[in-house]
Amino acid sequence: MEIIMDTLNRVMDSNIYIGAAIIFFSRVTDVAMGTFRVQLIVRRKKLIAGVLGFFEVLIFILIVSKVIKDIGNWLNIVAYCGGFATGNVVGIYISERFSKETISVGIISKSKWQEIENRLRDEGFGVTRNVGYGKDGEIQMLRVICERNYFPKVRDLSLDYDRKAFITSYLIAGKYGGRMYGVKSKL
Secondary structure, three states: OHHHHHHHHHHHHHOHHHHHHHHHHHHHHHHHHHHHHHHHHHOOOHHHHHHHHHHHHHHHHHHHHHHHHOOOOHHHHHHHHHHHHHHHHHHHHHHHHHOOOEEEEEEEOOOOHHHHHHHHHHOOOOEEEEEEEEOOEEEEEEEEEEEHHHHHHHHHHHHHHOOOOEEEEEEEOOOOOOOEOOEOOOO
16 A cells, blocks of 8 residues: 555656646546445445445545645645546436436426327337326326436427426336336336
8 A cells, every 4th residue: 555655646746737637537536436336325236336435435545645735735626626526427427327227207298298299109118198187177198117318318309399398207116017118028
C-alpha cells in the first residue's frame, strides 16, 4: 500500500494539473461506482455490491487523504468537487445502461389514444387498454410493460401523437408471463 501511495504522491506532485486531473477522474470513478453499487443493492446483488464498495472506498480514502494533506490547493478542491458532481451523472448513466428493471408505463390521451395504441403495437410493444373515468368523463388508459431503458421510446412515440398526453411509470417488483418488448413470451 505504501508503494501505491508513494507512486501516487510522486505523480501528483510532479505537476499540479496532473494531480488535479487524477483527483477529478478518481472521484468520478469512485462516485460512479457508489451510484451503481446502490442499484446493485436494490436488486439484491450482494457480492458484486460488496466488491464494488471495497474499491469505491479504497479510491475515496487514497484521494481524500491527498486533498486533505494539501487543503490549501484550491485546484485540487475544485477537482474533487467537480469529480463528485460528474461521478453522480456518470453513475446514473451506467446504472441506466445496465439496468434490466421492468416498469409499467401508463398513457392517458383524451383524443389520440387510438393512434398511440396502434403505433406502439406496430413498434412491437404489448399494449393493454382500459376504460377509466376522469373529471371530464370516460377516458382510455394505455398500459405498456417494458424494461426501463425503453421508457424514452414509449414516451416519445406517445408524445408524437399527443403533446398533452399524461404519461407515468413505476417500477414492477416481479412479473410472470405476458408480453414484453424485446423479450419472448413465457406463456
